[in-house]
Amino acid sequence: MKDRLQQRIDTALARATRSPAPQQLAEALTYAVNPGGARIRPTVLMQVASACGDPDPQASEAAAAALELIHCASLVHDDLPCFDDADLRRGKPSLHRAYSQPIAVLAGDSLILAAFETLSDITDTRKAIALVRHLARYTGMPNGICAGQGWESEETVDLSAYHQAKTGALFIAATEMGAIAADQDPAPWQDLGAMIGEAFQVADDLRDALYDEQTLGKPAGQDVIHDRPNAVNQFGVGGAIEILQDILAGAIASIPACPGEAALAQLVRKTAEKLTPVTGDSQRVPGE
Amino acid sequence: MKDRLQQRIDTALARATRSPAPQQLAEALTYAVNPGGARIRPTVLMQVASACGDPDPQASEAAAAALELIHCASLVHDDLPCFDDADLRRGKPSLHRAYSQPIAVLAGDSLILAAFETLSDITDTRKAIALVRHLARYTGMPNGICAGQGWESEETVDLSAYHQAKTGALFIAATEMGAIAADQDPAPWQDLGAMIGEAFQVADDLRDALYDEQTLGKPAGQDVIHDRPNAVNQFGVGGAIEILQDILAGAIASIPACPGEAALAQLVRKTAEKLTPVTGDSQRVPGE
Numbered sequence: 001m002k003d004r005l006q007q008r009i010d011t012a013l014a015r016a017t018r019s020p021a022p023q024q025l026a027e028a029l030t031y032a033v034n035p036g037g038a039r040i041r042p043t044v045l046m047q048v049a050s051a052c053g054d055p056d057p058q059a060s061e062a063a064a065a066a067l068e069l070i071h072c073a074s075l076v077h078d079d080l081p082c083f084d085d086a087d088l089r090r091g092k093p094s095l096h097r098a099y100s101q102p103i104a105v106l107a108g109d110s111l112i113l114a115a116f117e118t119l120s121d122i123t124d125t126r127k128a129i130a131l132v133r134h135l136a137r138y139t140g141m142p143n144g145i146c147a148g149q150g151w152e153s154e155e156t157v158d159l160s161a162y163h164q165a166k167t168g169a170l171f172i173a174a175t176e177m178g179a180i181a182a183d184q185d186p187a188p189w190q191d192l193g194a195m196i197g198e199a200f201q202v203a204d205d206l207r208d209a210l211y212d213e214q215t216l217g218k219p220a221g222q223d224v225i226h227d228r229p230n231a232v233n234q235f236g237v238g239g240a241i242e243i244l245q246d247i248l249a250g251a252i253a254s255i256p257a258c259p260g261e262a263a264l265a266q267l268v269r270k271t272a273e274k275l276t277p278v279t280g281d282s283q284r285v286p287g288e
Numbered sequence: 289m290k291d292r293l294q295q296r297i298d299t300a301l302a303r304a305t306r307s308p309a310p311q312q313l314a315e316a317l318t319y320a321v322n323p324g325g326a327r328i329r330p331t332v333l334m335q336v337a338s339a340c341g342d343p344d345p346q347a348s349e350a351a352a353a354a355l356e357l358i359h360c361a362s363l364v365h366d367d368l369p370c371f372d373d374a375d376l377r378r379g380k381p382s383l384h385r386a387y388s389q390p391i392a393v394l395a396g397d398s399l400i401l402a403a404f405e406t407l408s409d410i411t412d413t414r415k416a417i418a419l420v421r422h423l424a425r426y427t428g429m430p431n432g433i434c435a436g437q438g439w440e441s442e443e444t445v446d447l448s449a450y451h452q453a454k455t456g457a458l459f460i461a462a463t464e465m466g467a468i469a470a471d472q473d474p475a476p477w478q479d480l481g482a483m484i485g486e487a488f489q490v491a492d493d494l495r496d497a498l499y500d501e502q503t504l505g506k507p508a509g510q511d512v513i514h515d516r517p518n519a520v521n522q523f524g525v526g527g528a529i530e531i532l533q534d535i536l537a538g539a540i541a542s543i544p545a546c547p548g549e550a551a552l553a554q555l556v557r558k559t560a561e562k563l564t565p566v567t568g569d570s571q572r573v574p575g576e
Contacts, residue, residue, distance in 0.1 A: 020449040021430030025438030029429065077397065082389035101370035102441055105393065106434050109365065109400065113428025116404050120421035125413040132420055133408035140401025141317065142309030146394050150313030153390055161308040 001046050002039070004057070008065035008118070009033060016114045028099045028107040029114070033072045037090050040271075041174045042068040044196060047267055048178025048189060051260030059122045060181035063131050066115040067177060070135065071170055073111035074145050076104050083149070084222060091217035112139070130180050138173035145169050152228070159229060167204070168197035188256040195251035196268070202244045203275035205231040210277050241276060248272040289334050290327070292345070296353035296406075297321060304402045316387045316395040317402070321360045325378055328559075329462045330356040332484060335555055336466025336477060339548030347410045348469035351419050354403040355465060358427050359458055361399035364392050366437065372510065379505035400427070418468050426461035433457050440516070447517065455492070456485035476544040483539035484556070490532045491563035493519040498565050529564060536560040 013033060017026035042064035049060035079086040079094040080101065086094045096104035115135065122128035138144045148166025151157050175193035176186035205223065209232040213220045223230035231240040252265045301321060305314035330352035337348035367374040367382040368389065374382045384392035403423065410416035426432045436454025439445050463481035464474035493511065497520040501508045511518035519528040540553045 016429040018430055020435075020446050022435055022438035022442050022449075024441050025429060025435065073397075077393055080393065082393065100441065103438070105365055105368065105370065106438050108397070109361075109427075110429040110432075110434045110438075112397065112400055113424045113432065113434065116420055117424035117428065120417050120424060122417075125417045128417045129408050129410075129413045129420070132404055132417070136401045136405035136408060139397075140405065141304040141313060141398040142306055144398075144401065146398045146401065147308075147310055147313065150310035150391070150394050150398075153312050153388065154310050158308050158310075161310075 001043065001050070004061050005039060005042050005046065005064050005068070006036075008061040009036075009068060012065055012069060012114050012118045015117070016110060024099055024103055025106055025110065028095055028103045029110055031098060032076050032095050032107050032111060033069065035090070036068070036072075039068060040200070041071055041170050044171065044174040044193070045178040045181070047264060048175050048192075049182040051255075051258045051264040052179060052182035052184050053259050054182055056124065056127070056181060056183065059124060059127055059131070060178065062118050062122050063135075063177045063181045066118045066131070066135060067170065067173060069111045069115040069118065070139050070145075073108040073115070074139075074149075074170075076111070077108040078149065080104055083152075084219070084226070086219050086222075088213065088218050127180060127183070130186075131177055134173055134177050134180065134186065138169040138176075143169060152226075163198070163201060163229075164194070167201040168194050171197035171200065184258075191254040192251055192256075195247050195254060196271075199244055199247040199251060199272065199275060202231045202240055202247065203277070206237065206240050206244070206277045209233070210237070244276060245272070289331065289338070292349050293327060293330050293334065293352050293356070294324075296349040297324075297356060300353055300357060300402050300406045303405070304398060312387055312391055313394055313398065316383055316391045317398055319386060320364050320383050320395050320399060321357065323378070324356070324360075327356060328488070329359055329458050332459065332462040332481075333466040333469070335552060336463050336480075337470040339543075339546050339552040340467060340470035340472050341547050342470055344412065344415070344469060344471065347412060347415055347419070348466065350406050350410050351423075351465045351469045354406045354419070354423060355458065355461060357399045357403040357406065358423065358433075361396040361403070362427075362433050362437075362458075364399070365396040368392055371437070371440075372507075372514070374507055374510075376501065376506050415468060415471070418474075419465055422461055422465050422468065422474065426457040426464075431457060440514075451486070451489060451517075452482070455489040456482050459485035459488065472546075479542040480539055480544075483535050483542060484559075487532055487535040487539060487560070487563065490519045490528055490535065491565070494525065494528050494532070494565045497521070498525070532564060533560070 013030055016029055045064045045067055046060055054060055076095045078084055079089055080096055087097055095107055119128055119131050141147050143165055148162060151162040172190055172193035175189040179186045179189040208223050211220055231243060252268050255261055255264055301318055304317055333352045333355055334348055342348055364383045366372055367377055368384055375385055376382060383395055407416055407419050429435045431453055436450060439450040460478055460481035463477040467474045467477040496511050499508055540556050543549055543552055
């Protein structure tokens with residue numbers, strides 16, 4: 001599954017960087033996407049499609065690659081000096097440090113566009129346009145990750161809307177787009193995505209609080225620095241781990257009836273184990 | 289035609305800014321798009337569709353609105369301090385001056401996504417996905433406006449690729465998407481878009497060199513400041529005006545046979561008159 005995803009991502013990158021592309025921006029696109037992090041969102045997408053029988057792998061692969069391109073675009077823009085001003089990402093200099101701010105803004109934009117061009121390759125146009133609609137909705141305004149980031153400029157924050165948009169949106173996109181790619185109604189898959197998103201947020205809060213920069217491959221303690229809500233500050237390490245386990249149990253219970261239901265539940269359990277930080281452990285964790 | 293376009297743009301904005309949108313980012317989207325500039329690109333798109341009989345106004349309106357949203361997104365990002373660092377746009381403070389840099393980055397991203405969500409409304413999915421493909425291609429890498437802007441970070445510039453991508457791309461998108469919206473093969477419409485783009489570039493060079501900031505509604509003399517190629521510096525004012533007339537004659541000659549061929553030629557002629565600056569004239573010119 002990882003290989004099929006990587007191959008589809010590389011096809012998209014090859015198209016975006018072919019001659020007569022300006023060289024720095026072309027290199028930056030590859031730098032932003034490869035080597036990847038844990039590729040959690042596209043993996044969830046492909047697992048949902050697979051649980052539904054994956055009758056159209058061309059569609060699920062394109063959808064997964066598009067989702068990961070969007071995620072990489074968001075990391076590049078979020079790292080910019082006007083947001084997190086991050087020097088590090090996935091253990092190497094953030095894109096605007098390695099290249100420049102202009103190249104970072106353009107790389108983010110170009111990756112968003114490469115995502116939609118990738119979806120336009122899907123042969124079944126009814127399915128392709130449904131995927132375009134969902135990806136645009138969960139990335140943009142008022143419910144997507146752009147909205148989530150936009151909440152950080154507000155004095156009064158709608159916390160539920162903020163979390164749903166900032167972290168939940170692309171996980172909901174993952175489960176719903178996986179279902180669409182497999183010719184299923186996306187609606188029953190929304191809860192699973194939302195709960196994986198919540199679990200991921202709590203796990204990220206734990207990692208941000210517990211791990212150092214070298215282990216994370218990106219700056220640590222950012223939530224305290226940027227005064228962002230964090231489950232560890234609110235409930236302590238033990239409380240946050242308990243919440244994480246509860247959410248994942250709910251996620252497993254929410255999986256709609258489908259041929260691969262049991263296998264998908266097992267995968268969520270495995271992801272839960274991977275996500276839960278081992279206190280005092282200093283091994284490299286799969287970073288974003 | 290202007291009213292239909294504005295209505296479709298406002299529908300897209302209403303959706304992107306509805307509750308629970310974060311307020312500043314929502315306001316910024318409207319600020320970036322309304323009141324508009326000359327709306328030249330979507331007007332060209334709708335004129336081409338109209339010349340082809342416009343059998344599917346829902347598609348041509350959505351395509352035109354999407355194209356204008358992309359254009360507005362590009363203006364917001366291009367004005368950022370790391371690019372043109374422009375204080376003014378369309379006679380009012382640039383978006384990052386009126387709001388902030390984070391809001392400007394997110395507004396550009398959100399407008400790109402609103403454009404694709406708008407295309408996903410088109411009922412004929414085969415047509416909708418063809419429009420998605422063309423819009424993504426002429427906006428992203430390696431041939432779109434992102435590539436055009438990316439060339440400005442290179443030490444050695446492929447001038448033809450640069451101009452084609454920077455200004456030509458969205459005009460080619462305009463003519464080709466107009467044809468697609470009207471169920472026509474887009475290929476024969478490429479030359480018209482490319483030539484209108486070239487004419488527009490020369491006209492912009494003339495305005496940049498001849499007009500002051502108040503008249504333009506944006507900073508003047510930017511090409512000299514940023515050391516960008518400019519037809520006036522190369523050929524003088526008279527030479528540039530002559531080139532402009534030649535290109536527009538070529539554009540008219542390139543119009544494919546279609547029911548509205550004569551009317552479209554007349555419109556290009558009128559646009560030519562509007563584009564050609566009157567030396568010494570200090571009236572407000574339709575700005576971008």
